[in-house]
Amino acid sequence: MIARLTDGLPPRALALLAAFAVVMAVAPFFASDYVLSVLIISLYFAFVGQAWNLMLGFAGQLSLGHALFVGIGAYTSAALFTHFGVSPWAGVIAAVALSTLMGCVIGYLGFRFSIRGVYFALLTIAFAEFTGIMVDNSAWLGGSAGLFLPVKNAGSIDFLNLRGPPILFYYLILILTGGALVLCRFLLNSKLGLYWQAIRDDQEAAEAAGVPLFRYKMIAVAISSALTGIAGVWYAFYYNNLFPESTFATGRSVELILGTVVGGVGTLFGPILGALILTPLGELLTELTSGLQIDGIKTFFWGFCVVAIVLFRPSGVWPWLAGLLKLDGRSANGGGR
């Protein structure tokens, strides 16, 4: 299995990946609390971006409502914990089941009735919106007043209930991001991955070649929504409060995918790189513009930078960087995977 994962990767890529993993593993021992919090947010976006990338980058299905799956995962685990004291380790099972189910419902409607492209994206947005409204009107889930998790013993680690300091959540999201990277690499190198890419590149041709479109697109949606549901569980226990207005917002969905777009849609390392560019970039700009005393100026420059990146690196930063570092491996198409 390991051979399959590393197959085609040049030694230089493996060495860099190992070095990156080591840096990320020891980072909390050197980083300030603030830097740690920035790293945590970056990794969260990297993980969710990876899950989203699986759906669009690998299987060619555009979702603009992935906040839905984060929300379902978050609310399911948080409600089970708050109302019944269910550990998030058990809650994650229900969270994944529900978010996968929702993903499958959307997938079924979209793929059975041949809703494609932007129309499929609209379908995902619609589901996110109406789920948000349902939660907004559910007293059991806190309604618009929010669902709050108890935060006692914030300083000590209660691993069973995921209560503890940021470092606990850092390592958890680091493991999740690493796991998602390995999983995606594995899937992409399997028959499933080849089918997805065939569907992504030319759906009609794939169908003519005998690829069962419906089945493989459903699998992509299911895995993507399941992974995003897990991210939701992490999110709920890290932030300890959930509000439907922000959790399910379309803007939040866009936020989740931006790192992947900047890093490189369809590449394995793109979502990670994109997240590690955008979040720290935002913080750097905050620092640089704080002296200007102009409200919103940072957001303006941040938007400007994103536009510049997209203009100069339309395929994402990772394919370019991978080429520069000669990490392309055997596949020109998957440059820098």
Next chain:
Amino acid sequence: MTDKNIKMAAASAVGGVTRRTVVAGIGAAGIVAGTSPFSIVRAAGGPLKVGVLLPRSGVQAGIGQDCQRGVEVAAPILKELGLPELQIMNGDTESNEQTARAQAEKLIGDGAQLLVGAFDSGQSAAIAQVAEQKGIPFVINIAAAPQITEQGYKYVFRNFPTAVTILTDAFKQQLEIFKQVGSAPKSVVFLHVNDTFGSAMAGGIGKVMPKFDMPYKVAETIAYDRAARDLSVEIAKAKATGGDALLVVSRLNDAILLTRELVKQRWTPEAILSMGPGWYEDQYFKTLGKLSDGPISFVPWYDPKKKLSETLKAAMKKAYPDVNMNTNHVYTFEALLVAADAYKRAGTGNSKELTEAVRSTNITDNVSIGEGIRFNAKGQNDTVGDASIQNVGGELVVVAPEKAAVAKAVWPMPPYDKR
């Protein structure tokens, strides 16, 4: 009061939050300790570094920037009160919980000894966690979700009424006004914007209202679209019910549309009782001129009879002549007042001692409605409350509660066609 806060009010009223008894403050400790030479000497070590976190960009930018006005005018007033200087460190939450959390970490990393903010409940809750983990006192300026001070935090304080208080006071004060003017509507039409905010409010009102012996019945509930460009049908329908007054939950744009429609259809209800934003905002006055007179809004507000209110109002008038002093300014200023007062009494920026000083706050010379500023064991000031403010001649006049009222309510509203 912001729509977000009212929204919190509506939804959380459903939960029926139980508030604990107030923990007695340490008497006049604030004044005594604050004026003792020892305290002054210790506090004179330098200004207290206060991290002010507000949504100054993003969807809540306007509100965050409005809150910031309360920060801008604070320094000379605090100095006049003999309180130590504060070094303000601004942080923009960008209307986002993730940024709010990261910015809190950053400000603390940069040396902030106390945090203030963040208007929005979600952002405030995110900051509260960081404050708790770092043991840094956090004084919430505005955020009404009761759960924030029910989560068991030791370093989180809030001098803003909870959602439950806001709604409860609204009905309590309606009864007070009816008694004051010797009249009450027999039936009202409940008009509300049909979005999550309006629906949550409708739900909250439905839960709270039965707890009061209101003299009126709700003749009809009419929900309307937030993006509606024309509310003529809704007003015609409301008029046809024969209701005496309007109970409304709206926002600024629809408040203006509703008023214009009332004028057009020549119907002046006895009263417009608002439990949402819109009707008391500057833009409402500017757009409608004399037609803006009459509506009564139920909001956390300042007590015009308090001396410090006059001081703050004068400072606001000087700095921002075109802006009416409002909730955002009042509660943001008071959060800084709490910080400065605590620093003076603690005599140190040491987080533990500073937190204890905040906990023992007992400010009676304050601005907002209520007995003053003091915090219960959970960090909530449960003596703070709402006011009923009526638009009279382009001004916002407090008509209830009695202790803060400066005028009787104009009842019924002056007819639109005779202004």
